[in-house]
Amino acid sequence: MEVKNKHVVIKHQFEDAPKESNFEIKTGVFSLSVEPGSDDIIVKNLCISIDPYQINRMKSFSSSHHTISFAEPITPGEAIDGAVIGKVVASGNAKFQKDDLVLGVFTWAEYSLVKEGNIIKKIESSEFSLSYHLGVLGFNGLSAYAGFFELCKPLKGEKVFVSAASGAVGNLVGQYAKLLGCYVVGCAGSQKKVALLKEKLGFDDAFNYKEEKDLNSTLKRYFHDGIDIYFDNVGGEMLNAAIANMKAFGRVAICGVISEYTDDTKRASPNMLNIVYKRINIRGFLAADFLNVFEDFSAKTSDYLRTGKLKVIEDVSSGVESIPSAFVGLFNGDNIGKKIINLAEE
Numbered sequence: 066m067e068v069k070n071k072h073v074v075i076k077h078q079f080e081d082a083p084k085e086s087n088f089e090i091k092t093g094v095f096s097l098s099v100e101p102g103s104d105d106i107i108v109k110n111l112c113i114s115i116d117p118y119q120i121n122r123m124k125s126f127s128s129s130h131h132t133i134s135f136a137e138p139i140t141p142g143e144a145i146d147g148a149v150i151g152k153v154v155a156s157g158n159a160k161f162q163k164d165d166l167v168l169g170v171f172t173w174a175e176y177s178l179v180k181e182g183n184i185i186k187k188i189e190s191s192e193f194s195l196s197y198h199l200g201v202l203g204f205n206g207l208s209a210y211a212g213f214f215e216l217c218k219p220l221k222g223e224k225v226f227v228s229a230a231s232g233a234v235g236n237l238v239g240q241y242a243k244l245l246g247c248y249v250v251g252c253a254g255s256q257k258k259v260a261l262l263k264e265k266l267g268f269d270d271a272f273n274y275k276e277e278k279d280l281n282s283t284l285k286r287y288f289h290d291g292i293d294i295y296f297d298n299v300g301g302e303m304l305n306a307a308i309a310n311m312k313a314f315g316r317v318a319i320c321g322v323i324s325e326y327t328d329d330t331k332r333a334s335p336n337m338l339n340i341v342y343k344r345i346n347i348r349g350f351l352a353a354d355f356l357n358v359f360e361d362f363s364a365k366t367s368d369y370l371r372t373g374k375l376k377v378i379e380d381v382s383s384g385v386e387s388i389p390s391a392f393v394g395l396f397n398g399d400n401i402g403k404k405i406i407n408l409a410e411e
């Protein structure tokens with residue numbers, strides 16, 4: 066049987082902020098049967114994760130291109146791949162059966178053809194909402210958990226600053242830090258987000274960075290004695306200001322630098338003397354480096370979810386047509402929490 070399959074492509078590579086006009090929705094004819102003798106798996110996509118790192122794949126050059134397979138460049142006109150949850154429609158692979166729920170690197174489309182060697186695993190537990198496996202229980206959660214606990218080695222009572230704090234990773238970092246007993250301040254791009262951080266997620270304080278004229282003095286206001294840990298999601302001038310306000314032996318986890326993804330004139334240029342004399346430890350990381358702690362992360366996070374200690378913030382749109390605007394929205398601060406596209410019900 067054949068069906069129509071809508072999918073998203075980029076029309077061309079681009080180096081600056083994404084626009085919806087950079088994208089195109091294409092419709093192809095898609096077979097729901099597996100070629101006899103092949104290991105192929107046909108998946109009906111149910112929900113798609115929308116992530117900022119994809120923009121670096123859409124550029125003609127990025128240092129991310131030659132690091133890991135899912136950061137490779139995207140070819141204009143070809144289906145875009147990313148983290149997706151789906152249901153198996155047909156399978157030539159003995160490890161997967163029709164109706165299995167699966168998570169993997171599939172396409173921004175209604176249906177995906179999963180070939181031998183593509184990343185795919187079964188979702189065995191039905192305890193939580195499926196979309197959690199793309200966010201709080203997936204790579205966003207692992208980024209927050211590993212970046213905070215493994216890199217920053219936090220202690221109870223330490224002072225923690227998080228940028229893009231209402232986003233998919235940032236909100237979890239702040240919640241983990243509060244659960245440990247740290248003092249936590251977050252920054253975000255609107256009053257609505259600031260209210261969410263303080264009133265729903267339990268941050269000690271938060272501010273709207275777009276309303277601040279001098280970020281250096283803003284951070285002094287929230288951290289009189291300095292910052293022990295900065296979890297950086299944005300880079301640029303916020304990173305400069307955070308470095309200027311770090312305590313001696315402070316730790317900075319560079320998870321991402323979204324303000325630099327769309328404007329390379331905004332690169333951070335921290336005062337290196339601060340880094341030397343305060344003996345600050347700055348380290349970039351990828352969640353994929355920490356698969357060794359995945360089980361520990363998953364068990365602890367599931368427990369926090371069961372006991373209601375961790376709140377889940379999701380921002381959901383529907384349909385393949387909404388993917389370009391959802392992706393563009395990440396760079397305008399439109400999303401609150403994890404951005405998900407729902408395509409079909411289970």
Ligand SMILES: NC(=O)c1ccc[n+]([C@@H]2O[C@H](COP(=O)([O-])OP(=O)(O)OC[C@H]3O[C@@H](n4cnc5c(N)ncnc54)[C@H](OP(=O)(O)O)[C@@H]3O)[C@@H](O)[C@H]2O)c1
Nearest residue numbers: 208232233234253254298320321322323324350351352398
């Ligand atoms: N290292 C890893 O393995 C890993 C894994 C996942 C994500 N990341 C990185 O972590 C960061 C957060 O990712 P996420 O998935 O959690 O996205 P997200 O925070 O849910 O969404 C992006 C948010 O970034 C903020 N933002 C956009 N442009 C900005 C700018 N120019 N300056 C300051 N803030 C800006 C916006 O919030 P505001 O309204 O607050 O501006 C927006 O809502 C990104 O840099 C991403 O690339 C890294």
